[in-house]
Amino acid sequence: MAPPVDGDVDEAEREIAHEQAFVDRVYRQLETSTRNAEALAREGHGRGTLGHDGGLVERDAMVFQAAKRIATLNAAHEGLVFGRLDLDETKVRADGPRYIGRIGLRDENRDSLLIDWRAPAAAVFYQATAADPQGVVRRRVLRCAGARVTAVEDDLLDPEADGAGDLPIVGEGALMAQLSRARDRTMHSIVATIQAEQDKAIRAPSKGVVTISGGPGTGKTVVALHRAAYLLYSDRRRYETGGVLVVGPSGVFMRYIERVLPSLGETAVALRSLGEVVDGVRSGRHDAPAVADVKGAARMAELMRRLSRQAVPGAPHEFSVFYRDDRLTLSGRDLNQLRRQLLSQGKRNRQLPRVASTLLDALWRQVTGERGRARGKDEFVDTMLGDRAFVEFALTWWPALDATHVLRWLRDEELLGRVGEGVLSPEDRALLTASWTGRDDRDWSVEDVALLDELRYLLGDAPEKPHEDDPLAHLVDENMPELTTITDREFSRGPASTTRTEDDGYAHVLVDEAQDLTPMQWRMVGRRGRMATWTIVGDPAQSSWPVPAHAARAREEALGDKPRHEFHLSTNYRNSKEVYDFAARYAERVGLHADLPQAVRSTGVGPEERDVDDLHDGVRKALSELSGAVEGTVAVVVPVERRAEVAGWLESWTEHADDTRGDARHEARIAVLTGLDTKGLEFDGILVVQPEEIERESATGRATLYVVYTRATQRMLTVTTTQSR
Numbered sequence: 001m002a003p004p005v006d007g008d009v010d011e012a013e014r015e016i017a018h019e020q021a022f023v024d025r026v027y028r029q030l031e032t033s034t035r036n037a038e039a040l041a042r043e044g045h046g047r048g049t050l051g052h053d054g055g056l057v058e059r060d061a062m063v064f065q066a067a068k069r070i071a072t073l074n075a076a077h078e079g080l081v082f083g084r085l086d087l088d089e090t091k092v093r094a095d096g097p098r099y100i101g102r103i104g105l106r107d108e109n110r111d112s113l114l115i116d117w118r119a120p121a122a123a124v125f126y127q128a129t130a131a132d133p134q135g136v137v138r139r140r141v142l143r144c145a146g147a148r149v150t151a152v153e154d155d156l157l158d159p160e161a162d163g164a165g166d167l168p169i170v171g172e173g174a175l176m177a178q179l180s181r182a183r184d185r186t187m188h189s190i191v192a193t194i195q196a197e198q199d200k201a202i203r204a205p206s207k208g209v210v211t212i213s214g215g216p217g218t219g220k221t222v223v224a225l226h227r228a229a230y231l232l233y234s235d236r237r238r239y240e241t242g243g244v245l246v247v248g249p250s251g252v253f254m255r256y257i258e259r260v261l262p263s264l265g266e267t268a269v270a271l272r273s274l275g276e277v278v279d280g281v282r283s284g285r286h287d288a289p290a291v292a293d294v295k296g297a298a299r300m301a302e303l304m305r306r307l308s309r310q311a312v313p314g315a316p317h318e319f320s321v322f323y324r325d326d327r328l329t330l331s332g333r334d335l336n337q338l339r340r341q342l343l344s345q346g347k348r349n350r351q352l353p354r355v356a357s358t359l360l361d362a363l364w365r366q367v368t369g370e371r372g373r374a375r376g377k378d379e380f381v382d383t384m385l386g387d388r389a390f391v392e393f394a395l396t397w398w399p400a401l402d403a404t405h406v407l408r409w410l411r412d413e414e415l416l417g418r419v420g421e422g423v424l425s426p427e428d429r430a431l432l433t434a435s436w437t438g439r440d441d442r443d444w445s446v447e448d449v450a451l452l453d454e455l456r457y458l459l460g461d462a463p464e465k466p467h468e469d470d471p472l473a474h475l476v477d478e479n480m481p482e483l484t485t486i487t488d489r490e491f492s493r494g495p496a497s498t499t500r501t502e503d504d505g506y507a508h509v510l511v512d513e514a515q516d517l518t519p520m521q522w523r524m525v526g527r528r529g530r531m532a533t534w535t536i537v538g539d540p541a542q543s544s545w546p547v548p549a550h551a552a553r554a555r556e557e558a559l560g561d562k563p564r565h566e567f568h569l570s571t572n573y574r575n576s577k578e579v580y581d582f583a584a585r586y587a588e589r590v591g592l593h594a595d596l597p598q599a600v601r602s603t604g605v606g607p608e609e610r611d612v613d614d615l616h617d618g619v620r621k622a623l624s625e626l627s628g629a630v631e632g633t634v635a636v637v638v639p640v641e642r643r644a645e646v647a648g649w650l651e652s653w654t655e656h657a658d659d660t661r662g663d664a665r666h667e668a669r670i671a672v673l674t675g676l677d678t679k680g681l682e683f684d685g686i687l688v689v690q691p692e693e694i695e696r697e698s699a700t701g702r703a704t705l706y707v708v709y710t711r712a713t714q715r716m717l718t719v720t721t722t723q724s725r
């Protein structure tokens with residue numbers, strides 16, 4: 001590209017200065033609006049002292065609204081104004097240019113100063129093209145550092161329009177500038193450069209299920225997050241009250257995306273990795289692939305169903321008591337039959353209020369002595385309810401059950417064999433037992449979380465209100481808070497025990513990396529979205545689940561008959577062309593049938609495959625070169641078995657942090673990750689250690705390696721050695 005001549009520089013500076021004047025005005029207005037919102041909050045607090053209930057309600061509403069507005073205004077500070085539209089002459093004369101920003105603002109006369117990027121009037125900013133300008137003559141992107149305009153980038157969309165010749169055109173294209181920037185450890189919003197095909201998916205109507213497919217780096221994740229922000233804007237009442245749930249593959253991934261929505265002014269969204277979907281349980285640890293395949297399989301639903309119906313291990317097998325002239329006995333057989341009778345009436349925990357009466361009915365039928373019969377059933381019941389042995393028996397025979405407690409029953413191999421009859425092979429049983437043996441009681445894997453959720457629903461919630469005549473009433477937890485909004489719910493998440501299933505539902509569920517959900521995970525996520533609208537994002541070629549047909553069936557069951565709307569993204573914005581060509585060739589070679597997007601940016605530097613004699617030296621040398629060659633982040637991607645070893649080699653590297661251990665230095669530039677950990681992430685440089693071992697790690701190792709090969713924005717290097725370890 002030719003270097004700019006002096007005249008171009010002057011013109012660009014003039015345009016920047018011109019835009020700066022407008023941006024300054026917007027920031028002044030932002031300050032005024034913030035002050036007004038703060039005054040409103042103070043006034044709201046004042047109303048609380050009026051001394052009547054109405055005052056309090058009014059105060060709460062005012063303070064809440066003001067606090068929300070203040071949060072939005074504060075979040076919008078960075079890159080507040082990013083777009084300008086000059087519309088064709090008639091409109092230009094009527095309205096002046098239209099400025100687009102992260103939020104909408106009005107001036108002191110209540111005239112529109114800045115249009116929220118989600119408003120209908122802003123849509124044309126994203127959808128106009130040279131082929132179809134839709135009335136836009138010039139589209140301008142303002143690049144800012146804080147409140148300072150650093151560059152403007154123009155697209156002349158309609159050179160034939162009246163007045164087009166008077167509009168200066170400067171810059172080299174906002175998209176390329178944005179794509180070439182060095183990466184840090186978090187995803188950024190793309191409000192300024194959303195492309196037309198992406199905009200369609202973002203603004204799709206909220207009915208039913210929107211699926212967004214596309215190959216690596218096409219913006220599926222970032223588009224889905226902007227869609228969440230769009231939905232909150234377009235139907236705030238519904239989505240803020242009902243909640244928006246975003247489910248992603250891992251904690252590292254959730255940290256990577258967590259700033260996008262707040263930067264768009266939205267905080268009312270629950271971001272959960274698959275190991276955190278169930279309230280009260282958190283896991284970031286994956287089982288080995290073979291174990292994960294068993295735990296994720298649809299047949300585990302049947303295993304959980306059977307498990308939820310078992311007698312409590314260790315509970316008494318029979319019960320005997322003397323009443324007047326009779327010895328009354330409930331044998332093991334009787335108890336089994338009573339258990340089945342109770343279970344036939346509904347979920348196990350919901351039967352708690354019926355337990356005592358069911359047992360007492362069975363015992364009363366055995367009272368034949370004259371004294372007993374003569375005094376009648378009421379006295380019998382009173383006597384038994386005062387009988388400590390009876391009450392204790394009832395409590396141990398039918399306690400309120402927690403899913404985590406019940407799943408632990410399966411550590412007993414005999415029980416596992418019994419409930420697994422016809423469902424699990426001996427190999428499956430051995431894998432499950434090994435995965436649970438020697439673990440701390442609260443140490444669950446990500447894959448266990450879906451089993452726990454299945455059990456929670458099978459067991460049901462214990463009744464909320466104690467039953468007045470029920471001696472077992474104190475088993476029931478009365479102190480469950482009533483949760484009304486997503487914010488309440490997020491604040492109330494405690495680590496100790498799982499909460500009520502009835503609080504699980506959301507108004508919108510967004511599933512990222514959907515190709516990786518196992519059937520059991522689809523069941524778990526599906527329960528959160530029974531009444532919801534959905535956004536589902538994925539790329540089948542990147543799937544690490546070995547039986548896609550089973551997952552597809554579970555997904556269809558989760559979504560039910562909600563109407564589907566499909567969107568496909570076709571441009572890879574992440575990888576350089578050189579990196580992506582390498583990955584695409586790999587996908588073709590190993591037969592992944594991948595959806596291959598077009599990469600739009602070239603660096604002139606292709607990936608390098610290096611054979612080394614000594615892996616330790618080879619990795620350190622390669623990392624040193626790579627981290628010198630790129631400005632931003634670097635990932636060293638290793639086979640699972642080599643993770644600790646390689647991380648040890650880099651321990652002294654100051655810029656390195658161990659992400660998967662939740663290292664506090666997760667802002668560090670260099671991370672050591674396994675192939676699966678890299679899902680959804682991106683780095684400027686990728687160093688792949690022993691790629692063939694990553695490929696052999698699991699049945700879907702080739703898909704994992706394809707994911708790894710599609711993570712680099714600038715450079716990629718592979719290091720292989722044939723030396724024995």
Ligand SMILES: Nc1ncnc2c1ncn2[C@@H]1O[C@H](COP(=O)(O)OP(=O)(O)OP(=O)(O)O)[C@@H](O)[C@H]1O
Nearest residue numbers: 190193194195216217218219220221222573574680
């Ligand atoms: N319109 C855009 N403008 C600027 N950057 C974009 C745009 N679309 C996508 N990107 C950038 O491209 C990169 C890839 O986006 P994203 O991670 O959302 O892709 P993806 O399709 O989810 O990828 P994968 O499936 O490989 O994980 C991100 O850095 C994102 O910010």
